[in-house]
Amino acid sequence: MSWRIDVAVHTPAHAALGDLLSYASDRALAPGTLVRVPLGRREVLGVVWRSALDEGEVHAAPPAPDASAMTLKPVGIALDGLAPLGEAWRDLVMFTARYYQRSLGEIALAALPPQLRDLTNVQLSRRLKRQAPPAQAPADHTPQAMQAPQALPVALTQEQSEALARIEAGSGTFLLFGSTGSGKTEVYLRAVATLLERQPDAQALVMVPEINLTPQLETRFKARFDARFGNGSVVSLHSGMTHPQRLASWLAAHSGAARIVLGTRMAVFASMPGLQLIVVDEEHDPSYKQQEGARYSARDLAVWRGQRENARVLLGSATPSLESWHQSRPAAGTDSGGRYQRLAMPSRVGAGALPTVRTVDMNLQPGKTVISGVLLDAIGQRVARGEQSMVFLNRRGYAPVLACGDCGWKSECPHCSAYRVFHKIDRTLRCHHCGFAERVPRACPACGNLDIAPVGRGTERLEEHLGELFADVKRPDGTPVRIARIDADSTRAQGALESQLAAVHAGEVDVLVGTQMIAKGHDFRRITLVAAINPDGALFSSDFRAPERLFSLLMQSAGRAGRDAAYLAAQGTTAEMWLQTHHGQHPLFAALRRHDYTSFAEPELEDRRAAGMPPFAFQALLRADARTQEAAQAFLTAASAAADVLEGADRVTRYPAVPLAIQRVANVERAQMLLESPSRAALQRLLAAWQPLLHALRREPEGKGVIRWLIDVDPHSI
Known part of the structure; x- marks a missing residue:
C-alpha cells in the first residue's frame, strides 16, 4: 500500500510553491515526523504535516486512474529515532506562518537546529545515546x-x-x-x-x-x-x-x-x-x-x-x-x-535608592564640548574613591564621517546611501550596512587635500578622548585610570565579551564606555555613575516609536548605577545618572528625572490614540527591493491598485510608496508602503488575499527589475 504524505519543506514565501508538498511513502508516518525528501536535485529535511484534504490524518493514496495522473516522489528516510514534533509546536509554526505571511516550511525548518538537516538515522541514534x-x-x-x-x-x-x-x-x-x-x-x-x-x-x-x-x-x-x-x-x-x-x-x-x-x-x-x-x-x-x-x-x-x-x-x-x-x-x-x-x-x-538624574544644558557649554566640566569632575571624584562609571554613546566606531574641509568630500559608501564610518583602530572606512571597507585614504580622493578630518564621535573616539582627559588622574592606589570600551567592534573575537564583562565585575575598569550593549540587563555592582553623552537624536525622529525607545534605553542605562545598596553605604556615596542635552525641558527628560514611567507612558498612549497608531491600530509594511528606485515604487504602486478589488480593502488604509530612510544598500534600491487598519482581522484578511496578486504582479511589466518583496507585520521601525 502506498501512502500520500504532505510535508512542509523550506520554500520561501516569494517562491509561490505552496505550503505543503506531497510525497509517497510505503508506510504511514505520524504528523510531526522528520523526513528527508527530494526537492529538485537536492534532498532536504521536511516535517510531516496535516493535509488540508484529510483533516490532519495521513492517508493512503488512491491508485492512479490513468497514466497521466501525477506520480508522487517517494520519501527518502524518516528520522524514526526522534519523537514526532508535537501538535502544539506545529500549531505555533502554522500560526506564525499565517500571521506573518510566510510559508509554513520556511518557519518550521528555520525553527530546527541546522545540524539536524544533515544527520542520518545512525548519526542521530549516536547523538541520542551520548550524554548531551x-x-x-x-x-x-x-x-x-x-x-x-x-x-x-x-x-x-x-x-x-x-x-x-x-x-x-x-x-x-x-x-x-x-x-x-x-x-x-x-x-x-x-x-x-x-x-x-x-x-x-x-x-x-x-x-x-x-x-x-x-x-x-x-x-x-x-x-x-x-x-x-x-x-x-x-x-x-x-x-x-x-x-x-x-x-x-x-x-x-x-x-x-x-x-x-x-x-x-x-x-x-x-x-x-x-x-x-x-x-x-x-x-x-x-x-x-x-x-x-x-x-x-x-x-x-x-x-x-x-x-x-x-x-x-x-x-x-x-x-x-x-x-x-x-x-x-x-x-x-x-x-x-x-x-x-x-x-x-x-x-x-536592599532599600537601595534609584539614581539621581542630573541634566547638563549643553546650550550653555562652549562650542564643540564633548564632555562638560561638571560631568568630568563627577567622574573624577568616582575614580578617586575607587568607584566605577559608565559612559553611554549609542554610536560605534571612531567617527561617523570622514570629511574634507576644502571640497566637501565625505566618506560616502559607493554601494549604499550612507556614510562609511571611520574606525581608527584599524585605519579603515567601514559601511555598517553592506560591510564594504577600505583603508583610509592619505588625501582627499576628490581634491587631493591632505587635511581630511573625522566629523562627529563614536565610542572609539570617546574612549580616546576620555583617556586624554584623565591622563593625569590617579586611582586610590596611585595607578593610572583604566578605561575600557564594549561595543560590537571590541567584542568581535570569540570570548571577548565574557572576558571584558568579567573585568568590569572584578573592578579592573574605572570608566566603561559603550553602546546599548552595556545599557541593559547587566548587574554591575560597583558602578555608581552613568552618563549619556548625546541622547537628543531620537527626540524629534519621524519614527513614532523613537521616544519610547529612547526613554527605555535611558532608564535602563540609569538602572546600571547603584544596584548594590550595601556598597553605596560603605562608600558613603549616592548613585547618579547624568544627561548631556540641548533640550533639558523636554517632557521625556522630566519623566526620567522622576523615574516615572507612568507619566511618560500615559501621555504617549493618548497621543497614539488620537493619531490612530498602535496599539490602537494595526500596521504592516510591504517592502520592495529593486535595481532602481523607480522600479521598486512602481511595483508597490501597482500592488496597491491591485488590492482595490479585494474584499474589505476599504477598511485598510494604504499610504503612497516611499523610499526607506537608507534607500540604497549594497546597490539595491529599497522602497516601502505602509498599511494601517483599526481592525487586526481586516488587515490580516487583506494581506492573505493579497499574496497571490503580489506573486502574479512579479510576472507583469510592473514587476520587472524587482529583486524581492516582503511583508512585515507589526513593524517596529518605519
Whole structure:
C-alpha cells in the first residue's frame, strides 16, 4: 500500500510553491515526523504535516486512474529515532506562518537546529545515546568575577512575595513591572523553582533579548538548579552557539531532559513537550522582533504560545512596551481593562535608592564640548574613591564621517546611501550596512587635500578622548585610570565579551564606555555613575516609536548605577545618572528625572490614540527591493491598485510608496508602503488575499527589475 504524505519543506514565501508538498511513502508516518525528501536535485529535511484534504490524518493514496495522473516522489528516510514534533509546536509554526505571511516550511525548518538537516538515522541514534554536553562552558570555567553567589535563595522582599503569590494563584499573561534592581530575576527563579518542584515533567522557557545577557543569567540558573535537577537541567539556545551545541540543547529540550531552556528570540520555537511557564525578560526590547527573513515578534509569539499550551507567561520590564502597558491596564468605568495582569515592584532590593538624574544644558557649554566640566569632575571624584562609571554613546566606531574641509568630500559608501564610518583602530572606512571597507585614504580622493578630518564621535573616539582627559588622574592606589570600551567592534573575537564583562565585575575598569550593549540587563555592582553623552537624536525622529525607545534605553542605562545598596553605604556615596542635552525641558527628560514611567507612558498612549497608531491600530509594511528606485515604487504602486478589488480593502488604509530612510544598500534600491487598519482581522484578511496578486504582479511589466518583496507585520521601525 502506498501512502500520500504532505510535508512542509523550506520554500520561501516569494517562491509561490505552496505550503505543503506531497510525497509517497510505503508506510504511514505520524504528523510531526522528520523526513528527508527530494526537492529538485537536492534532498532536504521536511516535517510531516496535516493535509488540508484529510483533516490532519495521513492517508493512503488512491491508485492512479490513468497514466497521466501525477506520480508522487517517494520519501527518502524518516528520522524514526526522534519523537514526532508535537501538535502544539506545529500549531505555533502554522500560526506564525499565517500571521506573518510566510510559508509554513520556511518557519518550521528555520525553527530546527541546522545540524539536524544533515544527520542520518545512525548519526542521530549516536547523538541520542551520548550524554548531551552543556551548551556553554561549565560553571567552574566561568570567570570568577561573573559567578554570583546564587546557589542559595535570598530573602524575598514583600513586593516579590506578593508578585509570586499572584502568579501562583492566577493564569494567563502577567506583566512584571519592576524598577531596575527590584529583583525581577529572583522572581523568575522562584517561579521556575515552584513549577519544577510541583510538576516532575514540567519545563520552563526563559528568554532574554540579546546573546550577551545569557552568560550571567545562565550562571545564576545553573547555580540554583543544577544541584537539584542535574547538570543537564539548564540549557541555552541562541545563534552564538556552535551547531553541535545547538543540536545538543534542542534534543535535550525536545526529549524533556532539559527542564529549563534559556535563549534569545529563536528559543520561542524550541520543542518543549512539558512547557508550563514562559518568561520574557526585558520584554520591551526591539531585539525580540526579527529583522531578517520571517519578521516575527518572539514576545508576541510567547504570549500566543502560552495561551495555546495553557502555560503562564511572565513579561518583565522596568520600561514595558506601550503595547504591553496598554494590555495590562486596570479596569476603569466602561473599560474592562487589558488581557494581562500587572504586577508592580517599584522598590529596589536592599532599600537601595534609584539614581539621581542630573541634566547638563549643553546650550550653555562652549562650542564643540564633548564632555562638560561638571560631568568630568563627577567622574573624577568616582575614580578617586575607587568607584566605577559608565559612559553611554549609542554610536560605534571612531567617527561617523570622514570629511574634507576644502571640497566637501565625505566618506560616502559607493554601494549604499550612507556614510562609511571611520574606525581608527584599524585605519579603515567601514559601511555598517553592506560591510564594504577600505583603508583610509592619505588625501582627499576628490581634491587631493591632505587635511581630511573625522566629523562627529563614536565610542572609539570617546574612549580616546576620555583617556586624554584623565591622563593625569590617579586611582586610590596611585595607578593610572583604566578605561575600557564594549561595543560590537571590541567584542568581535570569540570570548571577548565574557572576558571584558568579567573585568568590569572584578573592578579592573574605572570608566566603561559603550553602546546599548552595556545599557541593559547587566548587574554591575560597583558602578555608581552613568552618563549619556548625546541622547537628543531620537527626540524629534519621524519614527513614532523613537521616544519610547529612547526613554527605555535611558532608564535602563540609569538602572546600571547603584544596584548594590550595601556598597553605596560603605562608600558613603549616592548613585547618579547624568544627561548631556540641548533640550533639558523636554517632557521625556522630566519623566526620567522622576523615574516615572507612568507619566511618560500615559501621555504617549493618548497621543497614539488620537493619531490612530498602535496599539490602537494595526500596521504592516510591504517592502520592495529593486535595481532602481523607480522600479521598486512602481511595483508597490501597482500592488496597491491591485488590492482595490479585494474584499474589505476599504477598511485598510494604504499610504503612497516611499523610499526607506537608507534607500540604497549594497546597490539595491529599497522602497516601502505602509498599511494601517483599526481592525487586526481586516488587515490580516487583506494581506492573505493579497499574496497571490503580489506573486502574479512579479510576472507583469510592473514587476520587472524587482529583486524581492516582503511583508512585515507589526513593524517596529518605519
